[in-house]
Amino acid sequence: MITPRERVLGRIADHLCGRFPGHPVRVAVDGITASGKTTLARELTAAVVARGRSAAHLTMDGFHNPRAVRHRQGRDSADGYYLDAYDFGAFSQLVLEPLGPGGDLRYRERIIDLRSDTPLDEPPVTAPEDLVLVVDGSFLQRELEWDEVVFVDTPFEVARERGTRRDAELLGGLEQAERAFDQRYHAACRRYLEEVRPADRASVVVGNSDVASPALRRIGGPADAVVNLFSYGTLQTPSVQIEHFGRTLVGKEDVLPGYRQDWVTITDPAVIEVSGTDRHPIVRHTGDPADTTAGTMLEVTAAELAAADIYEVDDYRRALVRLDSGADAWVYLASNNLKTPPPFSRSPS
Structure with a gap:
């Protein structure tokens, strides 16, 4: 541990x-x-x-x-x-x-x-x-x-x-x-x-x-920064947002292309209590454009992104992706599925 x-x-x-x-x-x-x-x-x-x-x-x-x-x-x-x-x-x-x-x-x-x-x-x-x-x-x-x-x-x-x-x-x-x-x-x-x-x-x-x-x-940024966080799971839930961010978040529907959704069993009691379930979705990179994951692109502060990092268990690691809308956003992916970054991220920012 x-x-x-x-x-x-x-x-x-x-x-x-x-x-x-x-x-x-x-x-x-x-x-x-x-x-x-x-x-x-x-x-x-x-x-x-x-x-x-x-x-x-x-x-x-x-x-x-x-x-x-x-x-x-x-x-x-x-x-x-x-x-x-x-x-x-x-x-x-x-x-x-x-x-x-x-x-x-x-x-x-x-x-x-x-x-x-x-x-x-x-x-x-x-x-x-x-x-x-x-x-x-x-x-x-x-x-x-x-x-x-x-x-x-x-x-x-x-x-x-x-x-x-x-x-x-x-x-x-x-x-x-x-x-x-x-x-x-x-x-x-x-x-x-x-x-x-x-x-x-x-x-x-x-x-x-x-x-x-x-x-x-x-x-994720200085004190006044606002960043994009794509959620396909429990971070979309108002009760989870209020528990960890103290507010409900502004977001809009979007899609993550080239990733397939799977499921993981959570063992952290605190996460289970807040989310209400031990079965959480998780996504893995396939590169196949036919594989898509629907979710919500949330606007969060850098302090809230830190809170999300602590909330997510170690099955997840955060990475930067490009969504169907063209927006770049952070997302939590399967921790054993991060060997190859998305191609767009190698170009100058």
Whole structure:
């Protein structure tokens, strides 16, 4: 049985695997210092690979400025950390642009060894076209453009306790670590939250106060996003909508071509209680235009899409499809039927 953390990471991985923008998917894992970005990024990369998609993980530690630049405003300066820590220009030129529209797919993994403060001139890596590149770091929405942003939302008091314990030896003791977090790292992060509002701009928000049971708060777009979700089953039911979304949804009838409907027996008591049955429909891709599935295209917020992700059991994975109407929509498909994405999704978005 999968853990709550594995389930949330799996839903985010499903979302990323459903993206085929015509170039590698460039994903930022953003958040305040010691929010849990690096751990989540590594686990998310592994979850994408487990779904059969190419993935790689980079950390912005490999794109720090040299120590002389990072500390030129003072070792304890919050402004120095906010403005001088990373070489965002080099990262954009050497990573984001080669992996973006029209790029040559050749990107650098790092330009500096942070511990020794030594510049590196390593050869570029050639990315597969379907790569999902997951990058963790701070301030990632200040200057850079991404295809997806996962914001790891952790309260300052929780992150401070984690970070000071983690960095006490590196920073010369617990007292010194607490001072560094208060005066430099988290002071800079407070400026970032105020100026950029990164949680509102992110396409995915994960509450990470409890690392064993993170909360998927939003997925599929920024705070004001509205996305299409095609339902052929219980999400069309007003009682299910009210239970999970707090309202009945706006929708219109549509058809999913090239998919055949089947049935699955649900064992999750909570899902059975809300839906009123343990027998739920499920669809599988056949590619045969004679196979069609009727349903409803619903308009949902990114927060409601996250709620739908948590409602659906692990027999289902979310993917992006094109409906008969020509609209693109997310849909929950059989989890063992996602090896080949629909052809339209490989074209530029």
